[in-house]
Amino acid sequence: MGTVSKKDKNIGIVETKYFTFAGPADDLLLESGEKLGPITLAYETCGNLDAAKSNAVLIFHALSGDAHVAGYHEGDTSPGWWDDMIGPGKAFDTDKYFVICSNVIGACKGSTGPSSENPQTGRPYDLDFPIVTVKDMVNAQARLMDHLGIDRLLCVAGGSMGGMQALQWAVTYPDRVRSAIPIATAARHSPQQIAFNEVGRQAIMADPNWNGGDYYSGTPPTRGLSVARMVGHITYMSDESMAVKFGRRLREGELKEKFAPDFEVEGYLQYRGDNFVKRFDANSYLYITKALDYFDLYNGKGLEHLLRGVKARFLVVAFKSDWLYPPYQSREIVKACKLSGVDATYCELNSSYGHDAFLLETEEQEYLVKHFLASVSGGNGNEH
Amino acid sequence: MGTVSKKDKNIGIVETKYFTFAGPADDLLLESGEKLGPITLAYETCGNLDAAKSNAVLIFHALSGDAHVAGYHEGDTSPGWWDDMIGPGKAFDTDKYFVICSNVIGACKGSTGPSSENPQTGRPYDLDFPIVTVKDMVNAQARLMDHLGIDRLLCVAGGSMGGMQALQWAVTYPDRVRSAIPIATAARHSPQQIAFNEVGRQAIMADPNWNGGDYYSGTPPTRGLSVARMVGHITYMSDESMAVKFGRRLREGELKEKFAPDFEVEGYLQYRGDNFVKRFDANSYLYITKALDYFDLYNGKGLEHLLRGVKARFLVVAFKSDWLYPPYQSREIVKACKLSGVDATYCELNSSYGHDAFLLETEEQEYLVKHFLASVSGGNGNEH
Numbered sequence: 001m002g003t004v005s006k007k008d009k010n011i012g013i014v015e016t017k018y019f020t021f022a023g024p025a026d027d028l029l030l031e032s033g034e035k036l037g038p039i040t041l042a043y044e045t046c047g048n049l050d051a052a053k054s055n056a057v058l059i060f061h062a063l064s065g066d067a068h069v070a071g072y073h074e075g076d077t078s079p080g081w082w083d084d085m086i087g088p089g090k091a092f093d094t095d096k097y098f099v100i101c102s103n104v105i106g107a108c109k110g111s112t113g114p115s116s117e118n119p120q121t122g123r124p125y126d127l128d129f130p131i132v133t134v135k136d137m138v139n140a141q142a143r144l145m146d147h148l149g150i151d152r153l154l155c156v157a158g159g160s161m162g163g164m165q166a167l168q169w170a171v172t173y174p175d176r177v178r179s180a181i182p183i184a185t186a187a188r189h190s191p192q193q194i195a196f197n198e199v200g201r202q203a204i205m206a207d208p209n210w211n212g213g214d215y216y217s218g219t220p221p222t223r224g225l226s227v228a229r230m231v232g233h234i235t236y237m238s239d240e241s242m243a244v245k246f247g248r249r250l251r252e253g254e255l256k257e258k259f260a261p262d263f264e265v266e267g268y269l270q271y272r273g274d275n276f277v278k279r280f281d282a283n284s285y286l287y288i289t290k291a292l293d294y295f296d297l298y299n300g301k302g303l304e305h306l307l308r309g310v311k312a313r314f315l316v317v318a319f320k321s322d323w324l325y326p327p328y329q330s331r332e333i334v335k336a337c338k339l340s341g342v343d344a345t346y347c348e349l350n351s352s353y354g355h356d357a358f359l360l361e362t363e364e365q366e367y368l369v370k371h372f373l374a375s376v377s378g379g380n381g382n383e384h
Numbered sequence: 385m386g387t388v389s390k391k392d393k394n395i396g397i398v399e400t401k402y403f404t405f406a407g408p409a410d411d412l413l414l415e416s417g418e419k420l421g422p423i424t425l426a427y428e429t430c431g432n433l434d435a436a437k438s439n440a441v442l443i444f445h446a447l448s449g450d451a452h453v454a455g456y457h458e459g460d461t462s463p464g465w466w467d468d469m470i471g472p473g474k475a476f477d478t479d480k481y482f483v484i485c486s487n488v489i490g491a492c493k494g495s496t497g498p499s500s501e502n503p504q505t506g507r508p509y510d511l512d513f514p515i516v517t518v519k520d521m522v523n524a525q526a527r528l529m530d531h532l533g534i535d536r537l538l539c540v541a542g543g544s545m546g547g548m549q550a551l552q553w554a555v556t557y558p559d560r561v562r563s564a565i566p567i568a569t570a571a572r573h574s575p576q577q578i579a580f581n582e583v584g585r586q587a588i589m590a591d592p593n594w595n596g597g598d599y600y601s602g603t604p605p606t607r608g609l610s611v612a613r614m615v616g617h618i619t620y621m622s623d624e625s626m627a628v629k630f631g632r633r634l635r636e637g638e639l640k641e642k643f644a645p646d647f648e649v650e651g652y653l654q655y656r657g658d659n660f661v662k663r664f665d666a667n668s669y670l671y672i673t674k675a676l677d678y679f680d681l682y683n684g685k686g687l688e689h690l691l692r693g694v695k696a697r698f699l700v701v702a703f704k705s706d707w708l709y710p711p712y713q714s715r716e717i718v719k720a721c722k723l724s725g726v727d728a729t730y731c732e733l734n735s736s737y738g739h740d741a742f743l744l745e746t747e748e749q750e751y752l753v754k755h756f757l758a759s760v761s762g763g764n765g766n767e768h
Contacts, residue, residue, distance in 0.1 A: 127642050191626040191649040195618045198650045201643055202614060202657075203587055206607035213642075223590035230586060231615060234579045239710070242575040248680065258511050258597075259585055259670050263677065265575040266582045273586075286643050293647065296632065323707070326623070 010079055011046045011087045011094050014071035016110055018042055019144050028105075028140055034130040038119065041144050042067045042110025043102035046086060047094035049150070055377070056150045057092055058141065059101040060158030060165035063232070063288055064280055066109035069101035070094075084362040091362070091369035096377075097154065102144055104137040104165075106288050108281035111140075115216060115281045127213035132287060134161070134295045138168045145176070154377055156312075157181035157369070159358030160325065161288070164295050167333070170312040171297065179376040181369060183317040184358040186329035187306060187336065188296040193324065196235055197289040200228030204282045213283050225282040226273030233272045238321040238354030297336075306336040314344040315372040317365065319357035345372065394463055395430045395471045395478050398455035400494060402426055405527050412489075412524055418514040422503065425528050426451045426494025427486035430470060431478035433534070439761070440534045441476055442525065443485040444542030444549035447616070447672055448664060450493035453485035454478075468746040475746070475753035480761075481538065486528055488521040488549075490672050492665035495524075499600060499665045511597035516671060518545070518679045522552045529560070538761055540696075541565035541753070543742030544709065545672070548679050551717070554696040555681065563760040565753060567701040568742040570713035571690060571720065572680035577708065580619055581673040584612030588666045597667050609666040610657030617656045622705040622738030681720075690720035698728040699756040701749065703741035729756065 021028075022038030029035055044067045049056060059069050061081065070086035072079050080101075085091040092099050103111040106129070114129035121128075145153070156166040156177055163185025170180040186193070204210055207224030215221060237245075246265040261267045297306050314337050318330035327348050337344035349364050351357035358365075405412075406422030413419055428451045433440060443453050445465065454470035456463050464485075469475040476483050487495040490513070498513035505512075529537070540550040540561055547569025554564040570577070588594055591608030599605060621629075630649040645651045681690050698721050702714035711732050721728035733748050735741035742749070 131642065188632065190623060191630040191632065191647065192618065192621075192623045194632075194647050195614075195626065195649050195653060198645065198647075198653060199611060199614045199618065202654075203590070203611050205643065206587070206591065206611055208592060227583060227587050227590055227611065230579075230583045234576065234583065237576075239574060239576045242579065246575040248572065248575065248578075258515065259589065259674065261582065263575065263578050263582075265579050269579060269582060270586075290643065 009087050009089055010083055011071040013074055014044050014046060014068070014080070015073070016042050016044055016067055018110060019147050021143050021147075028136065028143070030130055030136045031133045032131050036105070036112070036130055036132075039105060039112045039140055039143075040110070040116075041102045041105070041112075041140060043100060043144060044068055044070075044080070045098065045100050046070050047096070047098045049098040049148075053150055054152070054154060055096060056098045056100060056148075056153050057155045057157065057373075058145070058153050058169070059086070059092070059099060060156070060162035061101060061103070062158070062160035062162050063292065064276070065162070066107070067101050067103040070099070081359065085365065085369070091366040092157070092373070093370070097373070100144075100148070102141050104288070105140045106132040106137070106284060106291060108284040113281070114213070114283035114287055124216040126216070126283065129283070129287065131290060133291050134164045134168050135172060137291065138165055138172055141165075141169075142173060142176070152176050152178060155179045155181060155373060157183070159183035160185055160355065161292055164292070167297055170310045170314075171307065174309050174311045177312040179315070179372070180312045181315045181317065181372065182330075182333060183365070184319055184322050184325045184330070184355055185333075186325050187333050188298050189293050190329070194293045196231060196324070197293055200231050201286050201289060203227035203231070204285060210282060213286075215282070220277070221282045222277040225277045225280065225285060226270075228285060229273045229276040230269040233269055235324040236355045238323065238352055240321060240352045241354055241356070244352070303332065303336050304339040307340040307342050310340060310342050312342070313376060314342060315368060316344060316346045317358075317368060318346075318348050319351045319353065319355070319361065320348055321352045322355045322357060324355040393471050393473055394467055395455040397458055398428050398430060398452070398464070399457070400426050400428055400451055402494060403528050403531050405531070412520065412527070414514055414520045415517045416515050420489070420496070420514055420516070423489060423496045423524055423527075424494070424500075425486045425489070425496075425524060427484060427528060428452055428454075428464070429482065429484050430454055431480070431482045433482040433532075437534055438536070438538060439480060440482045440484060440532075440537050441539045441541065441757075442529070442537050442553070443470070443476070443483060444540070444546035445485060445487070446542070446544035446546050447676065448660070449546070450491070451485050451487040454483070465743065469749065469753070475750040476541070476757070477754070481757070484528075484532070486525050488672070489524045490516040490521070490668060490675060492668040497665065498597070498667035498671055508600040510600070510667065513667070513671065515674060517675050518548045518552050519556060521675065522549055522556055525549075525553075526557060526560070536560050536562060539563045539565060539757060541567070543567040544569055544739065545676055548676070551681060554694045554698075555691065558693050558695045561696040563699070563756070564696045565699045565701065565756065566714070566717060567749070568703055568706050568709045568714070568739055569717075570709050571717050572682050573677050574713070578677045580615060580708070581677050584615050585670050585673060587611035587615070588669060594666060597670075599666070604661070605666045606661040609661045609664065609669060612669060613657045613660040614653040617653055619708040620739045622707065622736055624705060624736045625738055625740070628736070687716065687720050688723040691724040691726050694724060694726050696726070697760060698726060699752060700728060700730045701742070701752060702732045703735045703737070703739070703745065704732055705736045706739045706741060708739040
């Protein structure tokens with residue numbers, strides 16, 4: 001369970017960039033049939049694009065993530081969310097690869113989402129924002145790749161919802177993806193996964209401050225969003241990692257009132273919930289969890305048709321203690337690869353961190369990713 | 385996965401009875417140090433107490449249960465919550481045994497709880513109701529047994545929180561318990577179990593109608609309580625049973641509005657939540673989940689001291705797919721038995737129903753319980 005801090009090798013200061021496609025013909029036709037535009041995508045890059053534009057790696061974030069994947073924002077003390085994996089000599093080696101991460105549409109971290117201004121009204125979209133899917137997110141990212149002049153990606157990679165985007169890229173743009181690394185993810189959400197998301201949504205919508213989604217000029221539904229985040233955090237950890245981290249220890253000090261958090265695990269959940277509402281938009285939580293729930297590569301087809309036509313090579317990674325995206329879902333992806341003649345490597349890592357392992361268990365992931373990328377790009381991965 | 389309806393063999397019409405201990409010296413000294421009184425317990429009985437008063441079985445309900453364990457209330461179309469297990473010729477054979485089930489203190493089904501009248505004020509207790517523990521519940525039940533003239537119980541049995549009461553009875557009243565059947569339960573709540581309860585409590589307290597617990601003269605916090613129940617229901621089922629029951633099927637008809645439940649599993653959760661708030665009190669949910677979380681037979685001691693002095697024989701039952709009360713927690717109870725020289729039989733059943741299995745998977749449980757009770761009471765269990 002090694003979580004080595006690699007601050008010494010980070011990529012330094014990064015800045016978020018913004019790309020807007022706003023031309024009259026630039027609207028994105030969504031899966032729902034609706035059109036969305038103009039669209040802004042927030043993104044960050046690290047490393048350098050080579051002359052042949054052949055070393056680009058597109059990283060995708062999870063539900064609550066953003067474009068800030070590695071390095072530091074000016075003045076910040078914590079790095080991006082996957083800094084342990086991205087930098088000089090790291091898994092996604094920025095001495096070799098040009099790494100891009102873009103915030104998804106529907107989100108609230110600089111990309112167009114329900115809190116963005118609706119050009120029709122001059123006010124935030126609220127629930128007039130159309131339902132977006134993982135495929136829509138990916139289609140928007142393809143425009144960003146066009147803008148960056150990148151025709152073909154060396155690799156697409158991500159954990160959780162990021163893994164779904166990797167899968168969707170490989171399927172939707174077979175000629176633009178040389179390899180894919182879906183981590184701790186699924187080809188479709190199970191009813192249990194839908195159910196956990198639904199509880200989060202219901203908690204948000206039960207908050208009177210949600211006000212049918214129209215709260216941007218008033219008080220946001222922080223209590224509801226906090227409860228949603230608490231549910232999420234339980235599913236991100238494992239029974240074992242909670243036992244190790246908290247046990248049944250009580251918090252220090254007297255209880256201020258009946259039913260105030262007194263176990264450490266309760267304090268942790270409250271802390272996580274309280275922090276989340278400062279940085280995340282409740283409507284975005286609704287839209288993005290819905291995109292997760294609608295995600296279904298099967299789409300009524302058999303497993304053998306899932307990845308037909310895909311040209312990318314796959315590295316599929318799962319974690320034994322991940323019960324939110326259990327390994328059997330990753331093994332299904334591998335099976336789909338094999339049935340479609342897609343080259344696939346599978347690795348099930350022994351972490352006890354649960355779903356969070358894709359963020360925390362970076363040491364073994366580093367070896368896996370390094371060798372896989374070297375093999376895809378023609379080297380042997382052992383140069384370092 | 386046989387859930388055979390045994391309506392033909394049910395015990396017929398039953399009525400809830402009430403026992404109140406209200407004498408000046410009758411107050412119950414709670415674990416918190418506070419005193420509670422007068423106390424009413426709602427209870428039901430089936431079968432007949434033999435002349436030697438040696439055939440009494442005390443059944444305990446789970447979090448949301450009540451005293452109505454078997455048979456029908458006048459005019460009702462559904463029987464009590466464990467009717468498949470209790471009746472003539474059934475697991476707890478009412479031709480042989482006198483079965484008692486009492487609602488716990490803190491609850492809202494006829495026993496004294498936060499919605500009861502506080503004799504000091506003439507108004508509902510609200511949060512002035514003291515914190516109660518599983519041990520307090522059991523101590524109240526002991527008064528009921530005194531009232532019924534039952535000195536020694538042939539068996540104490542229950543699933544989930546009911547299993548905790550069975551364990552507590554065996555520990556607190558070693559001379560009054562001949563055998564115990566804890567099912568799908570734990571000797572203490574893990575941080576994950578605490579966390580799920582805490583999310584439910586936070587959902588309730590986030591509802592403005594909760595109003596600090598003072599809502600009995602106004603609108604109750606139904607939205608919050610409904611969300612709490614939804615979380616609960618996810619944990620009661622297994623990933624597999626949800627996949628079998630709902631898959632990714634959508635509900636029929638057009639969506640009335642964005643983010644209305646459209647998957648069947650979402651509709652199910654909403655239905656369960658909506659129904660629950662009609663029959664359960666939000667404050668009781670807070671008090672009883674807290675009693676679960678505080679439950680800790682270890683109490684800082686080693687496993688070998690857990691059941692020291694216990695004289696009951698144990699039948700411990702767990703279900704492989706139960707991830708809320710995973711089998712390892714039942715195996716810990718068995719280990720504690722063995723380490724203390726307590727006679728214990730363990731059976732891990734292969735159900736896919738998850739935690740709900742203790743209510744649904746009655747066929748195999750029937751055999752287990754029948755033979756165990758026959759052995760405890762001196763017969764061979766095969767008379768039927």
